Amino acid sequence: MTRTTRGGGLDGDPSTGFLSEVKDAVSTRTALLVIGVLAVQLAFIASYIGAFHKPKPHEIPIAVTAPAAQITDQAVEQLRALPGKPLKPRAVKDEAEALSQIKNRDVDGALIVDPRAPGDRLLVASGAGASLSQALEEILGATEKAQKRTLTVTDVVPDDPGDARGLSSFYLVVGWCVGGYLCASALAISAGAKPANPARALIRLCVMLLYAIVAGLLGAVIAGPVLGALPGSVMALWGLGSLLVFAVGAITLAFQGIAGVVGIGLAILLVVVLGNPSAGGAYPYPLLPGFWRGIGPVLPPGAGTFAARSIAYFKGNGAGGPFLILAAWAVGAAAVTLVLSFLRQDKKALDDRLTEAATAPRRDPS
Known part of the structure; x- marks a missing residue:
């Protein structure tokens, strides 16, 4: 049975003390590694929370088309002028070209403007990310509502039921x-x-x-x-x-x-x-x-x-x-x-x- 000598170290050796035992148990290299682990942990927390805590749309690429080029250009300018620049609109010739750009991943959605109808249509692709298509719906839904128009949403590339x-x-x-x-x-x-x-x-x-x-x-x-x-x-x-x-x-x-x-x-x-x-x-x-x-x-x-x-x-x-x-x-x-x-x-x-x-x-x- 080992006895601890009065005033001695933790292992019973009177020549050692608590600080000596700490130095033996945790070397300088180990201490540096622990500090490194702490740094990685804090970086992990900062990175994930920094990226996800407040998602905000920024220049989402979107195609815009209308029956007339003048109306298309006007719609593009209105979307480009939205506060905070949530969208990056581009004019396209027609709906077929807009759909092609979505499927080629050139844009993330398309607004089909029809001034003769009570509302416009939005094409989205939830396969590229549900949160992205939802952001487009919210932004353009609010824009259409401000103009007292309706918005019909069509998911042209839906995500799979198992995804x-x-x-x-x-x-x-x-x-x-x-x-x-x-x-x-x-x-x-x-x-x-x-x-x-x-x-x-x-x-x-x-x-x-x-x-x-x-x-x-x-x-x-x-x-x-x-x-x-x-x-x-x-x-x-x-x-x-x-x-x-x-x-x-x-x-x-x-x-x-x-x-x-x-x-x-x-x-x-x-x-x-x-x-x-x-x-x-x-x-x-x-x-x-x-x-x-x-x-x-x-x-x-x-x-x-x-x-x-x-x-x-x-x-x-x-x-x-x-x-x-x-x-x-x-x-x-x-x-x-x-x-x-x-x-x-x-x-x-x-x-x-x-x-x-x-x-x-x-x-x-x-």
């Missing part, structure tokens, strides 16, 4: 992103946070690619045929998922090559803290504050969400740009991972030569 509020694409993308950075973290931590050499880095990237192919397929099958949450091509979703998972995994490996274990936190900061609230899931880009609206399209979650909705509801229209963004992340991060491994190998070889030279026995000049 509540069009959020399944976002949740699928979040799942793929989580798998990407967790797999990469497991690969790196299992044998040290930094790649020891180019061969190990290349092996990890190859394993990451195989994982991404499997994860992309299974995610697409679960969201599509199994749960019936997303329509659209399973093959296209598979390709998107594989590219997204590999891109996020490669980003994580690159950050780990730069900062070691801390790189995992940097990957979470980029993908989760900044990427998820700006992805356009719950609130599409035109409803987000400026900072999140600006970064969302170029981060993996945002590019993935936009592409997934395009595949599910718009026959892939508009998905080309997001695919290129994800490909750039994947190629760039993989290149950084490999370059860092070569640099580290060269540095290790140089250190070994210097150590060998320093410890080699010196010859007697005589």
Whole structure:
């Protein structure tokens, strides 16, 4: 039985005190990591609440058409002059062109003006996000009411019955992103946070690619045929998922090559803290504050969400740009991972030569 010596340390050693025990239990490195975790946590709270606490429409692209060009131009100017610039109207030739632009994802809605009727018609696409179509209904409904006219709303690209509020694409993308950075973290931590050499880095990237192919397929099958949450091509979703998972995994490996274990936190900061609230899931880009609206399209979650909705509801229209963004992340991060491994190998070889030279026995000049 261990006794605590009066005035001694917590382990009974009189030569140690409470502060010494604290220093032994929590090293400086551990304390810095805990502070880092706190910073990521606070950034998470600030980012999510900052993005979602007060959605406000900003320059939602909308097509406008009327029987006469003069009436169309007049309607465009009226909508452009709305306080706060909630809409970004553009004149189109006719309803057919307006519908085509909606389905090509060039605009998020269309106002069909008919001065001969008691009201006008609004075309929306809830497949692009229910909150976005609702915002258009509210804005234009109030505008029509002020003019003592009615508004008839037609959903030309409705979300699927199994896809509540069009959020399944976002949740699928979040799942793929989580798998990407967790797999990469497991690969790196299992044998040290930094790649020891180019061969190990290349092996990890190859394993990451195989994982991404499997994860992309299974995610697409679960969201599509199994749960019936997303329509659209399973093959296209598979390709998107594989590219997204590999891109996020490669980003994580690159950050780990730069900062070691801390790189995992940097990957979470980029993908989760900044990427998820700006992805356009719950609130599409035109409803987000400026900072999140600006970064969302170029981060993996945002590019993935936009592409997934395009595949599910718009026959892939508009998905080309997001695919290129994800490909750039994947190629760039993989290149950084490999370059860092070569640099580290060269540095290790140089250190070994210097150590060998320093410890080699010196010859007697005589």
